[in-house]
Amino acid sequence: xxxxxxxxxxxxxxxxxxxxxxxxxxxxxxxxxxxxxxxxxxxxxxxxxxxxxxxxxxxxxxxxxxxxxxxxxxxxxxxxxxxxxxxxxxxxxxxxxxxxxxxxxxxxxxxxxxxxxxxxxxxxxxxxxxxxxxxxxxxxxxxxxxxxxxxxxxxxxxxxxxxxxxxxxxxxxxxxxxxxxxxxxxxxxxxxxxxxxxxxxxxxxxxxxxxxxxxxxxxxxxxxxxxxxxxxxxxxxxxxxxxxxxxxxxxxxxxxxxxxxxxxxxxxxxxxxxxxxx
Numbered sequence: 001x002x003x004x005x006x007x008x009x010x011x012x013x014x015x016x017x018x019x020x021x022x023x024x025x026x027x028x029x030x031x032x033x034x035x036x037x038x039x040x041x042x043x044x045x046x047x048x049x050x051x052x053x054x055x056x057x058x059x060x061x062x063x064x065x066x067x068x069x070x071x072x073x074x075x076x077x078x079x080x081x082x083x084x085x086x087x088x089x090x091x092x093x094x095x096x097x098x099x100x101x102x103x104x105x106x107x108x109x110x111x112x113x114x115x116x117x118x119x120x121x122x123x124x125x126x127x128x129x130x131x132x133x134x135x136x137x138x139x140x141x142x143x144x145x146x147x148x149x150x151x152x153x154x155x156x157x158x159x160x161x162x163x164x165x166x167x168x169x170x171x172x173x174x175x176x177x178x179x180x181x182x183x184x185x186x187x188x189x190x191x192x193x194x195x196x197x198x199x200x201x202x203x204x205x206x207x208x209x210x211x212x213x214x215x216x217x218x219x220x221x222x223x224x225x226x227x228x229x230x231x232x233x234x235x236x237x238x239x240x241x242x243x244x245x246x247x248x249x250x251x252x253x254x255x256x257x258x259x260x261x262x263x264x265x266x267x268x269x270x271x272x273x274x275x276x277x278x
Contacts (some may be wrong), residue, residue: 044073044086051090063094088118092127099134108134156249158275160184168193174277182213190218197251199241209241209251211271231260237271247277 050066070087077083095110111131114121121127160168168191172182177199184193195213215233239253251273258266 044070044083048086051093060094060097063090063097066090067094084117088114088121091117104134104137154247154277156180156182156275156277158249158273160186160274161270161272170273170275172275191215192218195235197241199243205242205244207241207243208238209253210236210238211253211255212236215257233257233259235269239271243277249273249275249277251275 046066046069048066050062050069067087067090070083070090074080074083074087091110091114095107095114098104098107098110111127111134114127115131121131154174156170156172156174158170158172160170167188168184168186170182170184172180174180180197180199182193182195182197184195185191186193193213193215195211197209197211199207199209201207213235215235235255235257237253237255239251242248242250251271253271255269255271256266257269
């Protein structure tokens with residue numbers, strides 16, 4: 001009987017110790033979670049304060065700082081839906097500020113980012129209508145920015161100054177909106193210039209270009225005047241090319257020219273062209 005009572009006493013003590021250990025363990029595990037929840041709440045409050053300050057003073061820097069705070073909180077606690085909801089609201093606020101500044105591309109990005117963080121925004125009729133409107137504006141702008149340089153072939157007629165000759169009359173063709181061979185006659189210098197210009201960005205009005213060509217003097221007999229014809233000159237260069245939607249073309253750049261004859265050597269010459277593409 002004595003042994004039985006001792007055994008019961010030992011079991012009771014062990015059970016109490018196990019219960020105390022489990023209680024201590026659960027409290028130790030709960031403390032970091034409570035601390036983490038408190039930190040998250042503090043970050044959310046701080047971010048909301050920054051967002052409101054940015055809205056009141058139209059200052060994007062405060063809202064961007066709020067985004068950084070919430071992104072860090074989201075990284076530490078990705079399962080908290082409240083952080084995601086507040087973060088999406090902050091992105092929407094930043095998008096509205098960008099929209100007021102007419103920075104539509106950044107505004108679209110902020111709205112898309114908010115939707116990816118909080119997919120439930122699809123149910124927000126006001127937000128989703130604005131999001132669709134921004135996407136529609138983007139699609140419409142895509143149709144206006146790329147110019148019709150996609151035309152297969154077009155003729156060009158213009159005047160030049162510089163390497164192509166003073167008041168040179170230029171004839172050319174534009175292939176696929178990128179390649180433009182030209183033939184230029186300068187009545188002042190009595191020269192012909194045969195060049196090829198490559199327009200690098202065919203989808204925009206403004207584009208850099210590169211060119212190469214050769215300049216030769218007209219085969220006129222000047223022996224009576226004692227003037228000898230010089231050899232051909234070769235040039236390569238680049239610059240900026242503009243082509244409007246109604247065919248006006250403007251080109252300006254700088255060419256390095258290798259001259260033969262009396263002025264043998266390398267020289268820098270400008271290149272300016274005005275032409276009409278039709």
